[in-house]
Amino acid sequence: MTASAPRSSPLALTVLALLHHKPLHPYGIQRLVKDWGKEQVVNVRQRASLYRTIERLNADGLIAVRETERDQQYPERTVYEVTxxxxxxxxxxxxxxxxxxxxxxxxxxxxxxxxxxxxxxGMADVLERRADALTRKLDGLEAAMAAEAGHGLPRITRLETEYLRAVTAAELxxxxxxxxxLRAGRLSWSKEQLDALAAVQADRP
Structure with missing residues (x-):
């Protein structure tokens, strides 16, 4: 029986990508995800999910233990490298x-x-609230792009932020x-229309 192929995920790919640069312990991976702005596209808020991903990558032979760091100021840390x-x-x-x-x-x-x-x-009310939230998100993404550009980083490091900004602007x-x-009455319907549609669909074989 052949072993199943390793399962991909955005977090697993990000861990492997970061380990391409240098060996890291889990805390170092989590810190780089934040420092490099990758938390916008990868969920590392729950540290347990990061540790589970690292354990799975190690079990699949995609990463390996490089060394164990011992320091009096910190708990013992396992450093991983990509294979x-x-x-x-x-x-x-x-x-x-x-x-x-x-x-x-x-x-x-x-x-x-x-x-x-x-x-x-009610539809208009809730969608207006979403528009307000999207506006705030868009402002945050534009500020992040300006900050990243101000740090002199090449554009390749900002593509995920550019993408999120474009998608957010389009949705807004x-x-x-x-x-x-909805407010102008151009998007309207009646119960009779919906009932008739449901009846037609119910009669289809």
Whole structure:
């Protein structure tokens, strides 16, 4: 029986990518994720998830223990390094993630599909609140981009922030349009229309 291929994840790829630069202990990985702004695209808020990922990568032979650091000021720390198999796997994961759009199921589209639980005014109200939140997020991303540029970092290190800014700006523009259409009555429906549609769908074989 052949062993299953190592399972990819954004956090696992990021750990392998950081270990390409130098061997690190888990705290060093977590600190670099934050220092390099990768916490915008990789969830490391729960340290346990990072440790589980490291354990899995080690078990899969993609990373290996380099040494154990002992210092009177800190607890014992295990330093990991990427293996040759880890380098090859990281490149394969990266190419797949970049070339193949993944079918994901985020919360917002799922919520949109159930908007009819609200009235039209209720829809407009909640979407206006989302627009406010998106505006704040967009301001934060633009500030982050300006700070990164001010540090003299090359553009390649800011591409994920550029992408998040573009996606956030596009969503904000769309949400504002939907709110405007709801408020102006251009986005409207009736119970009779929905009942008729449901009846037609129910009669289909």
């Amino acid at each position: 040759d198999a880890g380098r090859e796997t990281a490149r394969a994961w990266l190419e797949e993630m970049l070339t193949t759009p993944k079918e994901e199921f985020p919360e917002f589209p799922a919520a949109l599909s159930n908007l009819l639980l609200l009235t039209s005014d 523009a769309w949400v504002r349009t939907v709110v405007e259409d």
